[in-house]
Amino acid sequence: MTWQRRHVLATDDWSREEIEHVLETTGAMVEVLGRPIRRTPALRGRTVILFFAEASTRTRVSFELAAKALSADVTNITASGSSVEKGETLLDTVRTLTALGGDVIVMRHPASGAPYFVAERTDAAVINAGDGWHAHPTQGLLDAYTLRDALGDLAGRRIVIVGDIAHSRVARSDIDALVPLGATVTLSGPPTLIPSAWRCGMTPRGTTFEPDLDRALDGADAVIALRLQKERQHAGLLPSIREYAHTWGLSEERVARMRPDAPVLHPGPMNEGVEITASVAHGARSLIETQVTNGVAVRMALLYLLVAGAGAPPEQKE
């Protein structure tokens, strides 16, 4: 297929072909990363700006390694707090980023939808590295890649996502990447942390809601545990972290309800002892470190497709 997209903002409107094309390209990048010299010249002379308006180490470093492995120049811009607090609006930032002349803006932002705001106002390609509760498309794609690598064809497979679904951009992007590949997704977690519409029978296509985690895990093909933000308890959404860990945490006993060897994923960083026990996190089923490695490859694939893989390659900038 010919790559047509200018931006990666969310994968909610992507076709199966587009997702598979990214996963295939990711496979090629995994091969590059396995070489003694982990570098290709594909993006030489191009500039990737990493604009992170929210704390993140692993995603930012993952993008940085991906861009460098493609020989791109990388610039970091960090900002903290909301635009109102820092006195500079997102519009000001977009103007600055555009003036800097990057080819790609990789951005993380606390406000859902912020990458759309930027994409409408810049000539650069925009990759969403996480916006509010909305989307984290590279995480969804890397989880799809990791699961397909472990399980083969995802058609007919059932993946459980457990935890704070309501506030999770990872859950939304996992659904958007897995369902088009033929998987079904079972959502589980406390009632206050599942969007109300999804608890009332209006779950997204390809998904179901099962509050009882044991039942959700019975015979499942894989599970993705989400990070629990401890401030949810202070917001009155949880009676206690202890109860949460007891009811929706992944233990050895629980994960054994799945099919033999069914893998365990987590986007990180983990609260060991809350949403996952240390023995599961570091046990035989865990693909958590593999996810980190695959993350670099997925991000390489997207950077490559956006800059070099489009139907009409962008003009070389001086």
Next chain:
Amino acid sequence: MLGDLKRDAEKRGLLTAPGFIDLHAHLREPGFEESETIATGSRAALAGGFTTICAMPNTEPAIDSPGLVAELIARGEAARAARVLPIAAITRGRNGKELADLVELAAAGAVAFSDDGSPVADARLFRNALEYARAAGRPILEHPQDLTLSAGGVMHEGVVSARLGLPGMPAAAEESAVARDLALAKLTGGRLHLSHLSTAGAVELVRHAKAGGLAVSAEVTPHHLALTDEWVAGSRALAWEDGGPRVAPFHTATKVNPPLRTAADVRACWAGLMDGTIDAIATDHAPHASIRKDVEYQEAAFGISVFETAIPLLLAGVAAGWGTWERVVGALTAGPARVLGIELPKNDLVVIDPKVAWTPTATSLRSLGKNTPLLGRSLTGRVVAAVVDGELRHELALA
């Protein structure tokens, strides 16, 4: 002159109606003149067919003293566009803590009271406001919303907010406030008017209260009669349309309070309008300077600039069969006049070309607020002339 204009218009196949009365408009002056002024707002209103508009008091300072009421009236007269009627605050400084001098405000010319945007959360204080408004002979216009339930919300809570990862405002935030307000109206006998109903449940509560004999009234906005929460996700299909063009999601022009609801809620609002549960169509015209909208969705101000696009949206609803033009005109004229307890101004008239296609743009809108999701969209039907007190104050030269 009025008779001639009317005959001439009808001969040309145009619609005529008494001047429209808007119970709910934000003119932003004093305090926020970069968003709208009394002069620009009253001209925009006239271009939309509204010859009488009631100005909400959430200005800076809030309209909470007789002197400010008098000043607003004077500025409205000086603008010589739509007739401007002042609504005064219920509480001093709209702080929700102590009542403003409601009797004196009424004597100075306030036609109603409202703390719009900041509903009176304290039920006891709201009870006292209803008692006092009764003594002052004016209605209380209440923005029904339980702020503890809607806190942090930026759109309707439902399937679309779940998909977009935006915090939602549940329908229950409106419905529980409507239920409280109705109970207090019954207790006090004060004249309660509920602003901008937007949910099927709220319409049903008012229907039930009216059937029980309660003297309550309610309004709905043109956008809650046409647009849905899918617009936040990028749809541009009216509630009765399927598919159609899409734009990028998270456009802040769709951010409004109460939020755009579901197609079923839109349908229920039309049903409430048609059976008389809802008395008036009011714009909740809420213009904003671009600096308050050209930001992230969660940080953008609530509000849509409505005056100039209200009539084409309502005509589209009528064309789709969701309501009748006669009822729409009633809800824009006799309905709001009854809420205010005033006579319909005899020498006001609007002329509408129901067939003309036009596209609102930032330059064509007279309002300083360009914040409407209808910008750049082709609309059918436009107000071509408006007469106030026998004076032709708006006339559109059509090509």
